[in-house]
Each structure stands twice: as structure tokens, then as C-alpha cells.
Amino acid sequence: MHRVLVIHGPNLNLLGKRETDIYGTLTLEEINTAVRAKGLEYGMQVETYQSNHEGDIVEKIHAAEGDAEVIIVNPGAFTHYSIAIRDAMASVQVPSIEVHLSNIYAREELRHKSVTAPAAVGQISGFGVGSYLAALTAADHILKLAKGTWRP
Numbered sequence: 001m002h003r004v005l006v007i008h009g010p011n012l013n014l015l016g017k018r019e020t021d022i023y024g025t026l027t028l029e030e031i032n033t034a035v036r037a038k039g040l041e042y043g044m045q046v047e048t049y050q051s052n053h054e055g056d057i058v059e060k061i062h063a064a065e066g067d068a069e070v071i072i073v074n075p076g077a078f079t080h081y082s083i084a085i086r087d088a089m090a091s092v093q094v095p096s097i098e099v100h101l102s103n104i105y106a107r108e109e110l111r112h113k114s115v116t117a118p119a120a121v122g123q124i125s126g127f128g129v130g131s132y133l134a135a136l137t138a139a140d141h142i143l144k145l146a147k148g149t150w151r152p
């Protein structure tokens, strides 16, 4: 089984209650269940983690080295200002994929810039839980490319 780590940043523990017009009504646990199930279809064992604390997220990314093969990360508001999380992503050999439930480019200007995305392989934004599911497809692609087993 491939090991994939999904990290959810601040306030995402409140999904289902928080600004449901923007983020939808699924709870974080419902999203995690969907992500784990889809991961199994790709032969991935998905670990999920949520923290409201920048340093904890930094340490979780460090700990992924030698453990996870891909990181899927929704840094929440840290997306827009955490150089520490960006540096952590850049400091490990594990490739990361940045996801957002909402389309950050269609929202307030303060959300238009992601300081973390340049340290990711790529970013998926705006598809709700589908952003995480699409990230699993992208992770599968990354793994197959790395192994040389990708076929059209």
C-alpha cells in the first residue's frame, strides 16, 4: 500500500458548521471517510491529520519524511501567509499537493495569493470534497510517474 498523508489546517475541524455556503455541509470526518475510501481504490493507505497550529503542521510535514510518499495539504488561512509551512513543504523529499475546498481566486483578494503553493507540485482549488479526491488522482499520477509505471 502506498502511504499518503492528508493535512487539514486551521478551522477545518469546524467543517459542516462553518460558512456552509462556501465550504459545504460535509463534516471533516465525512470528508476524511470519503478520502480514505477513494484512497483504497488507488491502493493507498491515507492518514488524515488536522491542526489549528502552524508549528504542529510544520512538525507533521517533517515527520512525513521517510513515512508518507505524498502529502495532500489544505493549509487553510496559513496558505496566505505561512512561510514556515511553505519552507517545511520544500524541506522534505515528499511531494505535496495543495488543495482548497473553495476557489481561492474567486474570493476576497486576501485569498488570491498562496505563499505555500510554490512548494507544492500543484494546486487544486474550488471543488469542495472533490478537490481532495482529485488530489488523490494526482497523487496516483505522481507515484506512477516516479515508478515509471504510468501508461496513457
Ligand code: DQA
Residues within 6 Å of the ligand: 010, 011, 012, 074, 075, 076, 077, 078, 079, 099, 100, 101, 102, 103, 104, 111
Ligand atoms: C480554504 C481557503 C482559505 O482561504 C481559508 O482560510 C480556509 C479554507 C479552502 O479550503 O477553501 O480556511 O483553504
